[in-house]
Amino acid sequence: xxxxxxxxxxxxxxxxxxxxxxxxxxxxxxxxxxxxxxxxxxxxxxxxxxxxxxxxxxxxxxxxxxxxxxxxxxxxxxxxxxxxxxxxxxxxxxxxxxxxxxxxxxxxxxxxxxxxxxxxxxxxxxxxxxxxxxxxxxxxxxxxxxxxxxxxxxxxxxxxxxxxxxxxxxxxxxxxxxxxxxx
Amino acid sequence: xxxxxxxxxxxxxxxxxxxxxxxxxxxxxxxxxxxxxxxxxxxxxxxxxxxxxxxxxxxxxxxxxxxxxxxxxxxxxxxxxxxxxxxxxxxxxxxxxxxxxxxxxxxxxxxxxxxxxxxxxxxxxxxxxxxxxxxxxxxxxxxxxxxxxxxxxxxxxxxxxxxxxxxxxxxxxxxxxxxxxxxxxxxxxxxxxxxxxxxxxxxxxxxxxxxxxxxxxxxxxxxxxxxxxxxx
Numbered sequence: 001x002x003x004x005x006x007x008x009x010x011x012x013x014x015x016x017x018x019x020x021x022x023x024x025x026x027x028x029x030x031x032x033x034x035x036x037x038x039x040x041x042x043x044x045x046x047x048x049x050x051x052x053x054x055x056x057x058x059x060x061x062x063x064x065x066x067x068x069x070x071x072x073x074x075x076x077x078x079x080x081x082x083x084x085x086x087x088x089x090x091x092x093x094x095x096x097x098x099x100x101x102x103x104x105x106x107x108x109x110x111x112x113x114x115x116x117x118x119x120x121x122x123x124x125x126x127x128x129x130x131x132x133x134x135x136x137x138x139x140x141x142x143x144x145x146x147x148x149x150x151x152x153x154x155x156x157x158x159x160x161x162x163x164x165x166x167x168x169x170x171x172x173x174x175x176x177x178x179x180x181x182x183x
Numbered sequence: 184x185x186x187x188x189x190x191x192x193x194x195x196x197x198x199x200x201x202x203x204x205x206x207x208x209x210x211x212x213x214x215x216x217x218x219x220x221x222x223x224x225x226x227x228x229x230x231x232x233x234x235x236x237x238x239x240x241x242x243x244x245x246x247x248x249x250x251x252x253x254x255x256x257x258x259x260x261x262x263x264x265x266x267x268x269x270x271x272x273x274x275x276x277x278x279x280x281x282x283x284x285x286x287x288x289x290x291x292x293x294x295x296x297x298x299x300x301x302x303x304x305x306x307x308x309x310x311x312x313x314x315x316x317x318x319x320x321x322x323x324x325x326x327x328x329x330x331x332x333x334x335x336x337x338x339x340x341x342x343x344x345x346x347x348x349x350x351x352x353x354x355x356x357x358x359x360x361x362x363x364x365x366x367x368x369x370x371x372x373x374x375x376x377x378x379x380x381x382x383x384x385x386x387x388x389x390x391x392x393x394x395x396x397x398x399x400x401x402x403x404x405x406x407x408x409x410x411x412x413x414x415x
Contacts (some may be wrong), residue, residue, distance in 0.1 A: 012256065012390050014309050020314050023395045024306070031402030041409050044414055 002153060038175040080174040085182070087161040087169060095171065096156035098125075099149040105175035108144035109157075112168045115141040122155035146175070154183065189415020227350035229357045239340060240369060245404055246333060247369055252304030252397050253326055254373055255390070258381075263335045266326050267370065273330020274337060275359055281338025282346075282355050291412035297336050298404030300329035305398035309318040309391065337362060 015023070041052020042060055052058045057177060087093045120136040135147050135155075149155050161167045173180075217235055240246055253270065257263050280286070303325065304311065312319045341358060380386045 012308060012394070013387065014310055015314060015391065017314060020309060020311055022307060023391060024311070024398065027305070027395050028402055030404060031399045034403055035406040035410075040410055043407065044410055046410065046414070181213060181357035
């Protein structure tokens with residue numbers, strides 16, 4: 001027994017040579033499988049079997065900080081939306097898209113006839129100073145174009161309805177954004 | 184119940200503190216905050232070094248696996264005390280010696296040897312030495328020798344930081360004492376679990392497979408560290 005100096009009956013049952021060999025081999029094989037399929041891919045990005053990347057374990061080494069723009073996978077793809085915004089009489093309304101830096105949005109909007117003053121602009125994420133950057137300011141009843149977000153934040157339109165009746169804006173967008181809504 | 188409390192009350196409170204310790208650090212090295220501290224450290228800082236030492240031990244799965252292997256078949260408190268003392272003596276000696284004399288041992292290689300100590304202990308618990316070479320090498324001596332290896336492993340962790348000589352000895356001793364406090368905490372856990380499990384028949388039924396898994400974990404540590412050595 002391993003601890004020969006300990007007098008006790010509660011010890012490891014004696015194993016035969018073949019069993020001992022079997023258990024030792026099992027421990028080596030199990031360790032090797034765990035190393036090759038899980039530990040080495042995760043720790044060192046060494047992935048001879050491809051199991052590591054199949055399990056999604058090779059991600060720890062792939063992320064190099066500062067390389068490229070960090071975009072959640074689901075927001076990086078193109079999305080389209082058709083939105084109707086009602087601007088009440090004599091009031092202003094903001095409709096914004098939350099976008100990461102360098103995400104691009106193509107848009108087209110028309111009103112039901114009357115022209116609206118608008119300011120297409122962006123506000124940096126987390127900014128509390130009230131800073132914004134305008135991309136276009138005019139009074140029009142329709143406009144189409146595109147813009148690339150110069151910084152992460154909320155980007156979109158401020159429409160001001162100076163008339164005495166509500167005006168409905170039909171906005172169609174396609175591009176990359178995280179979420180959108182009235183502000 | 185109250186008997187249990189008296190016996191384990193102190194240990195349990197240490198254990199509770201350990202649960203509250205952040206567990207983001209792993210066997211390899213030191214987390215970001217600790218790194219920052221060690222790099223900017225000047226002068227004697229007893230409590231922080233105590234803490235780093237304790238944390239290193241509590242979160243160091245290589246040391247813990249070895250302790251599990253050592254304690255697995257120790258039924259008497261006297262034996263537990265004796266073996267743990269041997270381990271403590273071994274790793275304290277090389278921790279102090281390694282840092283003071285600035286002996287440079289590759290951290291990957293020493294950690295691979297620590298992995299080997301886990302394999303050795305598992306194999307010994309399986310009765311493997313008796314079966315294959317006819318006798319079991321003195322287990323106390325083995326624990327002492329592997330304790331020396333674990334100490335060099337601890338030393339490499341501290342040496343990564345070129346600690347200033349100002350207050351080095353005090354900080355080093357604080358780290359060492361911290362390691363022992365961490366070890367006591369870990370022991371409290373391991374003993375509680377093992378002692379509870381021993382009351383059940385499954386302990387012996389599963390002792391073979393448990394030590395087999397222990398060996399396997401040791402092999403994993405060896406492979407992990409040797410690969411680290413190869414790619415570094």
